[in-house]
Structure formats: C-alpha cells, structure tokens
Amino acid sequence: MASPSDLAVSEMDFDTVPERSWVDKIKDTARKKPLGAVSACAVLVMILLAAFANVITFYDPVQNAFDSMHVAPSVTHWFGTDQFGRDIFTRIVFGARTALFVGFSASILGSTAGLILGVGSAYFGGRFDLIFQRFMDIFISFPLIIMALSVVSIFGTGTQNVIFAITIPLIPRCARVVRSSALSIREIPYVDAARALGFAHVRIISRHMIPNVMAPYLIMLTSFLGQAILLEASLSYLGLGVQEPTAAWGLMLQGGAEEYAESAPWIPVFPGLAITAAVFAFNLFGDAVRDTLDPRLRSE
Amino acid sequence: MSALLEIEDLRTHFFTTAGVVKAVNGISYDVQKGETVAIVGESGCGKSVSALSVLGLIPNPPGRIVGGAIRFLGDDLIKLDDLQIRNIRGRQIGMIFQEPMTSLNPVLTIGLQLTETMEHHLGMDRADAEKKAVEYLRLVGISEPERRIRQYPHHLSGGMRQRVMIAMALCCEPKLIIADEPTTALDVTIQAQILELMKNLTKRMGVALIIITHNLGVVARYADRVNVMYAGKIIERGLAADIYREPRHPYTLGLLSSVPRLDQPRQKRLDPIDGQPPDLTRLGAGCSFLPRCKFAVDKCASEIPPLETVGNGHLSACWEKENLEMVKG
Numbered sequence: 001m002a003s004p005s006d007l008a009v010s011e012m013d014f015d016t017v018p019e020r021s022w023v024d025k026i027k028d029t030a031r032k033k034p035l036g037a038v039s040a041c042a043v044l045v046m047i048l049l050a051a052f053a054n055v056i057t058f059y060d061p062v063q064n065a066f067d068s069m070h071v072a073p074s075v076t077h078w079f080g081t082d083q084f085g086r087d088i089f090t091r092i093v094f095g096a097r098t099a100l101f102v103g104f105s106a107s108i109l110g111s112t113a114g115l116i117l118g119v120g121s122a123y124f125g126g127r128f129d130l131i132f133q134r135f136m137d138i139f140i141s142f143p144l145i146i147m148a149l150s151v152v153s154i155f156g157t158g159t160q161n162v163i164f165a166i167t168i169p170l171i172p173r174c175a176r177v178v179r180s181s182a183l184s185i186r187e188i189p190y191v192d193a194a195r196a197l198g199f200a201h202v203r204i205i206s207r208h209m210i211p212n213v214m215a216p217y218l219i220m221l222t223s224f225l226g227q228a229i230l231l232e233a234s235l236s237y238l239g240l241g242v243q244e245p246t247a248a249w250g251l252m253l254q255g256g257a258e259e260y261a262e263s264a265p266w267i268p269v270f271p272g273l274a275i276t277a278a279v280f281a282f283n284l285f286g287d288a289v290r291d292t293l294d295p296r297l298r299s300e
Numbered sequence: 301m302s303a304l305l306e307i308e309d310l311r312t313h314f315f316t317t318a319g320v321v322k323a324v325n326g327i328s329y330d331v332q333k334g335e336t337v338a339i340v341g342e343s344g345c346g347k348s349v350s351a352l353s354v355l356g357l358i359p360n361p362p363g364r365i366v367g368g369a370i371r372f373l374g375d376d377l378i379k380l381d382d383l384q385i386r387n388i389r390g391r392q393i394g395m396i397f398q399e400p401m402t403s404l405n406p407v408l409t410i411g412l413q414l415t416e417t418m419e420h421h422l423g424m425d426r427a428d429a430e431k432k433a434v435e436y437l438r439l440v441g442i443s444e445p446e447r448r449i450r451q452y453p454h455h456l457s458g459g460m461r462q463r464v465m466i467a468m469a470l471c472c473e474p475k476l477i478i479a480d481e482p483t484t485a486l487d488v489t490i491q492a493q494i495l496e497l498m499k500n501l502t503k504r505m506g507v508a509l510i511i512i513t514h515n516l517g518v519v520a521r522y523a524d525r526v527n528v529m530y531a532g533k534i535i536e537r538g539l540a541a542d543i544y545r546e547p548r549h550p551y552t553l554g555l556l557s558s559v560p561r562l563d564q565p566r567q568k569r570l571d572p573i574d575g576q577p578p579d580l581t582r583l584g585a586g587c588s589f590l591p592r593c594k595f596a597v598d599k600c601a602s603e604i605p606p607l608e609t610v611g612n613g614h615l616s617a618c619w620e621k622e623n624l625e626m627v628k629g
Contacts, residue, residue: 188402190405193397193404193465196355196357196394197389197394197395197417197468198386198387198420198421208405211407212405212407214407
C-alpha cells in the first residue's frame with residue numbers, strides 16, 4: 001500500500017517530469033494506433049519510392065522498347081511490360097512521383113488557402129463573412145471531380161494545371177471547417193486582448209488565430225491527400241490530367257484497361273492496385289491524424 | 301492642468317433586432333495623471349462598454365459610438381483612424397481583462413506574448429525585449445521569471461496569469477491602464493494581492509488606472525475617485541471616502557446597505573435593492589432608477605435629474621439628493 005508521502009505530489013514534481021524521447025512517443029502512438037502506424041509506414045514507403053525512383057528502377061519510364069511488348073510479369077520485369085514495352089514496375093514507381101507531387105502540392109495549397117480564407121472570414125465576420133461563405137457554398141455544391149474538370153477545361157491539361165484544378169475545389173472545403181473552429185476562437189478574450197494591445201488585423205490572424213486552428217487544418221490537409229491523388233488519377237484517366245509519356249497511374253490504367261484487360265491483365269491491374277493502395281494508405285493516415293489531433297473524435 | 305483622459309457625453313449604442321440598446325447613454329468623466337478612478341455598477345449598466353469605447357474595441361456591428369468625445373492627451377480617440385488608434389492601444393493605454401484564464405493565447409509562451417508587445421510598440425529587438433520581460437515578470441511578483449517566460453499559459457494559475465496580464469499592460473509604460481473587473485475571476489485572497497500590486501505599481505510608475513468593478517470593497521480601498529453608473533449613465537461621482545460616508549444617490553445608498561460592513565453592527569440585516577435594472581432598449585422619460593427607488597417624488601417620472609454638485613467634488617444625479625437620510629440600522 002502506498003504511504004501518504006508517496007501520494008503527495010508537490011509542484012516541483014510536475015515541473016521536473018522528464019521529457020520522453022521521441023522514439024518512445026512514436027512507439028507509444030504505434031501501439032495505440034496500429035492501423036495508423038501501418039498507413040504511416042505505407043505513406044513513408046511511397047514517399048521513399050518517389051524520391052529515389054531512379055535508384056530503385058532499372059528501366060527508362062518513358063522510352064519505348066518495341067522488342068519487349070506485353071511481357072508478362074517475370075524476374076526481369078516484375079510487373080510485366082505495357083503495350084510500348086515499358087517496364088510497368090518502373091512506371092509505377094515513377095508514377096508515385098507524379099501522384100505524390102500533385103497530391104501534396106494540391107492539398108497543401110488548397111488547405112493553406114482555405115486556412116487563410118477561413119480564419120479571415122471568421123475574424124472579420126459580419127457581412128463580409130456572410131457573403132464570402134455564400135461564395136464558398138457555391139463552390140462546395142459542385143462535386144470535386146466536376147469542379148476539377150471545369151477548371152481543366154478552362155486552363156488546359158498538364159501537371160501544373162492539374163494541381164491548380166485539384167486545389168480549387170479543395171479550398172472551400174477546408175475554409176469551411178477552419179472557419180467554424182476559428183469562429184469559436186474569435187470569441188475567446190485573448191483575441192480582444194491582442195486587439196487591445198494594438199496589433200494589426202494581419203498580425204492577430206497570423207500569430208494569434210492561425211496557430212490555434214492548426215489541428216483542423218492538419219486534419220483537412222491529410223484527408224485531402226488521398227482525395228487529391230484519386231482526383232489526379234481520375235483526371236489522367238479521362239485524358240484531362242497529366243499527359244503521355246509522363247508516368248501517371250491514371251494514365252497507365254486508361255491505356256491498359258480498354259484494350260488489354262483480358263489479353264494482358266497486368267497492364268491495368270498493377271496501376272489500379274497502386275491507386276487503391278495509395279488512396280487507402282493516405283485515408284487511413286488521415287484518419288489516424290484526425291484521431292490523434294481531435295480529442296473529441298477519439299473512439300475510446 | 302488638463303486631464304489625461306476626458307470623456308464627454310459619450311454615447312455608445314447597440315443596434316439590435318430587439319431595438320437600440322443604449323448601453324452608454326451620455327456619460328462624462330475625467331481621469332487625471334496618476335490617479336485611480338473606479339467605475340462601479342451592476343452587470344449590464346454599461347461600465348465595460350464605456351471602457352471598451354475608449355480603446356475603440358466596441359464590436360461593430362452591432363455597437364457604435366453615436367456621440368460624444370474621448371479626449372486623451374488632447375486627441376479625440378473617436379476621430380482617430382485605425383492605425384492611429386492601434387498606436388494608442390497597448391502603447392499609451394493598456395488594458396487588463398476580466399478573465400485571466402482566457403486572455404492569454406494558449407499556444408504562445410508567456411515570454412513571446414510579452415516580447416511581442418514590446419517589439420511591436422517600442423521597436424525593441426528580441427533579446428532586449430526578453431530581458432525586459434523578465435524584469436517585468438519579477439516586478440509583478442512572479443518567481444523564477446527566467447523559467448516562466450519559456451512556459452505556456454496553462455502552466456500558470458489564474459492569479460499568476462493575471463500578474464502576467466498586468467506585466468503585459470505595464471511593459472510599454474502606458475499612461476493609463478484600464479482594468480475591466482480584473483479580480484472577478486480570482487479567489488478572494490488573490491484578489492487582494494492583485495489589487496495591491498496594481499495599486500502599488502501604478503503609483504510607482506505614475507500610471508493612471510481605471511478600475512471597473514461591481515465590488516464596493518475594491519472601490520473603498522483602492523480608488524481615489526468613484527463614478528457610480530446605473531443604466532448607462534453616471535449617477536454619482538466623488539471621492540471614494542465621501543461616497544462611502546455620505547452617499548447622495550438612492551442607488552449608491554442601496555448598494556452600500558446591501559453589502560456587509562465592518563463599521564456596522566454585526567447583527568444588522570443586509571438590505572438588498574428590490575427589482576431589476578431597467579431594459580436599456582426602453583428607457584422612459586424620467587429617472588431610470590425610479591421603479592426601484594424609495595425616495596421617489598413626482599418629478600422623478602417626468603424629468604431626468606442632471607448630475608449636479610452637492611459638495612466638494614461630489615456630484616449626484618438625483619432630485620432628492622439633499623434629502624437623503626442614511627438609513628442606519
């Protein structure tokens with residue numbers, strides 16, 4: 001049994017609790033959230049694949065090789081080759097580069113723009129907020145893919161425009177979520193206190209409000225990653241995204257699915273699997289991030 | 301000598317769907333350099349709104365200053381543009397809020413919040429500002445300030461946070477500090493410490509202080525002069541001692557007999573003021589205290605009594621101000 005002196009906790013003890021090392025923290029998190037840990041590993045692997053694509057692969061992702069078309073998966077070509085004789089494994093690894101580049105840029109741009117607009121809208125409030133939110137409603141009323149399609153049809157295809165096209169529909173989705181939590185922060189006295197200290201609007205928004213809405217921002221950001229990757233694949237599949245000969249999963253699926261689904265199923269199957277795995281991993285990762293950052297959603 | 305702050309016929313109204321709330325309805329008062337002035341009144345009588353009006357912090361919409369002047373060192377604060385008023389806020393006039401638990405930003409360290417103000421207003425660099433922050437934290441009685449500036453608000457208790465707020469208000473050496481119910485959220489022993497601290501520091505640094513409170517004990521002990529507010533108007537003004545000894549408005553009289561006093565017999569029953577404060581959207585033609593007043597005469601229903609002198613610096617807005625008898629137990 002514990003003696004009273006063991007139970008007594010002085011203020012000093014709170015202050016001197018040693019900081020646990022980050023390794024311990026990671027182990028702890030992994031134990032609590034095994035799915036999150038697995039998805040984080042998958043995401044990490046994908047990032048590494050994309051980063052070291054030219055080291056990992058032995059073939060050229062764009063160069064046609066007509067002497068080795070439609071080769072079934074083998075030791076030399078792990079996932080086989082496509083109709084132009086290009087190694088599918090190589091193209092999938094390089095495709096990860098495209099997918100991640102587009103996915104990360106679009107979701108970071110989209111959610112950051114949403115963050116600024118959402119916090120600004122909540123901070124200024126009143127009529128500005130009202131009108132601004134109605135604009136956001138209009139944008140949100142279009143499904144992601146329709147919005148992205150219309151942006152692409154205005155600005156044309158190509159990697160940059162695809163990023164742009166995916167960014168635009170993500171902005172209002174993040175802006176709305178961030179606004180709702182910024183609204184409650186707006187009412188906490190320290191925002192008025194900051195005004196009473198003579199700070200300008202921009203400074204109050206950037207230093208005093210944005211840091212307090214980082215949790216919803218990060219949640220939106222990670223949940224956008226999967227969506228953005230899927231959207232990029234969809235656009236490419238429809239021929240409105242990344243253009244040949246750049247390696248992109250949606251593009252590979254499109255080329256293979258129509259003609260070779262029966263005769264050379266490895267051509268559409270592997271890019272399809274890549275898309276599935278990537279979106280699945282990013283969504284799980286997003287969920288894990290949300291569960292960690294938002295205590296209200298913890299399912300324990 | 302001209303006053304540091306001179307408020308003249310200030311009117312701040314809130315335009316709501318339920319009607320125009322005349323939260324501050326023509327008040328005038330002044331604050332001299334280095335003086336402590338209290339504004340006393342019950343909840344919703346407009347005392348906080350009058351303070352927020354000084355700094356231009358009335359939420360608009362729905363609130364707006366519809367008339368009057370707020371002269372601070374000769375400038376009318378109402379007429380200043382956004383940039384000019386920002387240079388006054390924090391730099392010339394500091395503000396201490398009611399809720400120390402939520403008046404500090406939870407994600408920034410104490411040090412950062414202190415230095416930010418000094419860097420912003422005084423153009424100090426980080427290192428100098430940090431040195432000064434430590435100095436001010438020590439001044440307001442925070443132990444181990446070097447360590448505290450690395451801590452976050454949630455590491456500190458309410459009283460400590462209010463001390464930090466005081467340090468923040470003082471650190472740019474303003475000429476005036478407005479403390480809006482600075483001790484309401486604290487427990488009684490801490491209240492006394494905080495008030496003592498504010499009084500000492502402002503006296504030492506020659507800073508004028510406006511204390512907004514509903515606590516008459518605070519007034520008696522710490523204020524030089526008192527303005528009693530009721531329904532958006534000042535109804536009595538005078539030296540704290542005079543108002544205590546000889547209240548000249550039925551409302552002040554009521555307030556004083558509704559709190560326990562050491563100079564009264566122990567068994568005396570407390571005598572609350574009956575009724576509710578009036579609806580500020582529907583003020584009648586006469587005195588707004590009329591429905592709750594024990595001394596009312598016919599004139600009270602038709603004419604609003606002006607704030608008139610009853611003695612040395614003592615003013616009251618009551619038709620019967622000469623005829624009030626302190627009802628002693």
